[in-house]
Amino acid sequence: MTAEVTLPYTAITYTVAEGIATVSLNRPETRNGYTLTMAHELEHAFLAADANPAVRVVVFTSVGRDFSVGADLSGGGFDLAPSGPVDDWQEPAGRCSKTIFGMNKPVIAALRGVSVGGGVTITLSCDFRLASTDSRFSFPFSRRGIFPEGGSVWYLPRLVGVSKATDWMLTGRLFGAAEALDAGLVTSLHDPADVLDAAYALARDIIANTxxxxxxxxxxxxxxxxxxxxxxxxxxxxxxxxxxxxxxxxxxxxxxxxxxxxxxxxxxxxxxxxxxxxxxxxxxxxx
Incomplete structure (x- = not known):
């Protein structure tokens, strides 16, 4: 698929081709650790895709072997730094999931490897989550002494039910692709080399027929x-x-x-x- 780079970013990439906008996390050296810069750029890219009449469907994916390990803790803590009153501040993962929720265009997540914490909550408002057979997931908030974000306590029970959401949220345990599929967290499973192609095939079907x-x-x-x-x-x-x-x-x-x-x-x-x-x-x- 011929791609045209349309917007410059530092933590993500954004391309548009054949009616499909591809938004990719692009910090593979950190396993796509989530940062404030990434949050800013994702919000901008998704709004740009939604406003672009040439875009029919958005594919949300990543560069590297993992989708995202969640918040980048390499600095020894959370890079938050609210610039104004806390009451007006929006946490970074929620800015992404909230933007996707409000979009008119369908969003297909194509996930590989690890998607944990903010690295999975930012996908919960997507319309489809296609995962590779090597995918692993976790909502590890209780294990880090922190709290859920990304609106995940609203999205997750809608997707998998309260019982399974309680299991995953309270234990913070790591679980695999088969459990995610059985519970309804992901739409389908694919070989790691095929998951992105499957997302594009779904996008093309939507474009051609709806x-x-x-x-x-x-x-x-x-x-x-x-x-x-x-x-x-x-x-x-x-x-x-x-x-x-x-x-x-x-x-x-x-x-x-x-x-x-x-x-x-x-x-x-x-x-x-x-x-x-x-x-x-x-x-x-x-x-």
Whole structure:
């Protein structure tokens, strides 16, 4: 896949090619230890990918044999240094997971080797986590005398259930790829040499066969609505979306391509084609 480097960074790399943005942790000499610089750059890169109309899907991966060993402790402690009041400060892993959560574009994590602490919590808001058979995971906070971050106590029980999340969080133990797959933490397992190719194949399938607008709306419906106490507010949003289908050009194309047995060519794009009334979309209040 021909790649074009579009943005310069020091702790990550960012490329765009064929509708796919690839965001890679790039500190292999530290096993991709997580730093404030990495947090800044990841937030910037994911926002850039989401705003770029040429990007349909993001693949989140790493350079080197490990995805990330979590916080870089090489300095003997945590490189945090809040610059302002603590009440306004956002911890570094959460800045990444929060940014991914708010995106319109699907994000596929391709994981190899070790993903522990912040090195796994930053992936929990991704839509897919593809892992290699040599992957190992840990939420080691209790073993370091620290606390969970990245919004992980919200994401993890949604993915694997409270019982398994409690096991992993309270013990902080290391567990392997098979256990992660069985619990639902990862979507699929692949040979180490094949996991990135599998992520790109999934991305290409999404690009070729799905509507960007439908994908964006469904992604945020899952994120914003699936944990509501009642289905009734969801039904109200469903009803308004479905009522608009006769005038929705992507729906017209989706039905036509199905009946004509041809690949779809959806005309709408993100964010322009999104229904602006959706409750999670922030609109510009200026006239």
């Amino acid at each position: 509507s960007p607008v439908s994908t964006a709306v469904i992604r945020q419906m899952l994120n914003q609505l699936s944990e509501l106490e009642s289905p009734l507010p969801v039904h109200a949003i469903d009803s308004r979306l479905i009522a608009g289908l006769p005038a929705h050009s992507d729906a017209v194309e989706g039905v036509s391509s199905f009946l004509e047995k041809r690949p779809p060519h959806f005309p709408l794009s993100v964010p322009e084609g999104l229904p602006q009334w959706l409750p999670w979309i922030e609109t510009d209040p200026t006239p």
